[in-house]
Amino acid sequence: MKNTILTGDRPTGQLHLGHYVGSLKNRLRLQQDENNQLFIMIADMQALTDNAKTPEKVSSNVLQVALDYLAVGLDPTRSTLFIQSQIPELGELTMYYLNLVSVGRVRRNPTVKAEIEQKKFGESVPAGFFIYPVSQAADITAFKANLVPVGEDQKPMLEQTQEIVHSFNQTYGDVLVEPKGVFPAKGMGRLPGIDGNGKMSKSLGNGIYLADSQETVAKKVMSMYTDPNHIHVADPGQVEGNMVFTYLDVFGTDTKKIAELKEHYRRGGLGDVQIKRYLIEVLEAELAPIRKRREEFAQDPEHVMQLLQQGSQQAQAVAAQTLKEVKQAMGIAYFA
Ligand code: TRP
Numbered sequence: 231m232k233n234t235i236l237t238g239d240r241p242t243g244q245l246h247l248g249h250y251v252g253s254l255k256n257r258l259r260l261q262q263d264e265n266n267q268l269f270i271m272i273a274d275m276q277a278l279t280d281n282a283k284t285p286e287k288v289s290s291n292v293l294q295v296a297l298d299y300l301a302v303g304l305d306p307t308r309s310t311l312f313i314q315s316q317i318p319e320l321g322e323l324t325m326y327y328l329n330l331v332s333v334g335r336v337r338r339n340p341t342v343k344a345e346i347e348q349k350k351f352g353e354s355v356p357a358g359f360f361i362y363p364v365s366q367a368a369d370i371t372a373f374k375a376n377l378v379p380v381g382e383d384q385k386p387m388l389e390q391t392q393e394i395v396h397s398f399n400q401t402y403g404d405v406l407v408e409p410k411g412v413f414p415a416k417g418m419g420r421l422p423g424i425d426g427n428g429k430m431s432k433s434l435g436n437g438i439y440l441a442d443s444q445e446t447v448a449k450k451v452m453s454m455y456t457d458p459n460h461i462h463v464a465d466p467g468q469v470e471g472n473m474v475f476t477y478l479d480v481f482g483t484d485t486k487k488i489a490e491l492k493e494h495y496r497r498g499g500l501g502d503v504q505i506k507r508y509l510i511e512v513l514e515a516e517l518a519p520i521r522k523r524r525e526e527f528a529q530d531p532e533h534v535m536q537l538l539q540q541g542s543q544q545a546q547a548v549a550a551q552t553l554k555e556v557k558q559a560m561g562i563a564y565f566a
Contacts, residue, residue: 233376240288274315280345331394339363339386440521469495
């Protein structure tokens with residue numbers, strides 16, 4: 231069975247360890263299987279829906295996200311890496327899909343609802359932001375993706391896409407493929423930030439970035455939230471909610487050693503500095519090769535942009551074919 235997989239990220243900042251464990255690693259695994267064709271999209275159009283007045287915040291991060299992709303091992307010879315705004319077909323599809331969706335339905339999307347509240351948009355929510363789930367349906371269906379690996383917060387987008395596919399196929403004939411969401415395994419979805427406050431995010435300033443230097447990673451780990459009641463080394467410490475152990479559980483491979491460290495920490499006599507030093511070692515084992523590859527690609531940004539241009543051309547060819555079928559089905563392919 232061949233799978234067509236589409237996923238992407240908004241380029242509003244560099245990618246961090248939360249992205250790495252929550253989605254990038256999963257993509258790498260999918261990329262290894264010959265039966266999977268991956269489309270990986272830098273969703274700059276979607277990022278512009280709430281950054282219209284500061285487009286450089288979006289455009290300048292396109293290269294950064296591409297570097298993060300290449301650094302972790304997403305391979306442009308196997309996967310199609312592309313930029314959303316360079317595929318005009320996605321905008322066209324969005325226009326047709328919007329007619330199949332009611333304003334009431336858009337308003338009910340829980341993720342968008344939460345974002346509108348969080349950003350305090352109220353009635354001044356940009357219309358483009360309000361309808362971005364419909365544009366996301368265009369992203370997915372343009373490639374006839376059957377699988378969409380995303381975080382839990384994207385579940386409502388998948389549901390809305392499925393509804394649009396149903397409605398389109400029922401109204402105009404079977405053209406679109408209904409996608410299935412692929413969600414992270416339990417516990418892998420939400421890496422908390424180094425402060426232990428909710429998930430790792432740029433806005434909370436609690437992230438460790440793939441581009442961070444070894445010194446920065448070490449400094450961030452040393453400032454990690456542990457157990458505030460573990461004051462003296464001899465005190466018994468708490469492992470639950472202690473970010474050092476949370477991260478060791480996610481990134482460590484030596485489970486026996488980690489179990490022993492937990493035991494010792496609980497008993498007392500194991501200092502925070504010691505466990506933090508070990509975590510730095512564990513993270514470096516993963517991050518050092520990524521950082522090295524990132525630096526290599528970063529030396530030739532023009533080459534990276536060329537890779538994105540080639541990917542965008544490939545992606546456009548696929549989207550154009552779908553759009554053609556869509557217009558034929560709708561009976562508006564007048565000059566075909
Ligand atoms: N909304 C996604 C995010 O914020 C990015 C995205 C845009 C996307 N279009 C998509 C993800 C299509 C999957 C499929 O991370």
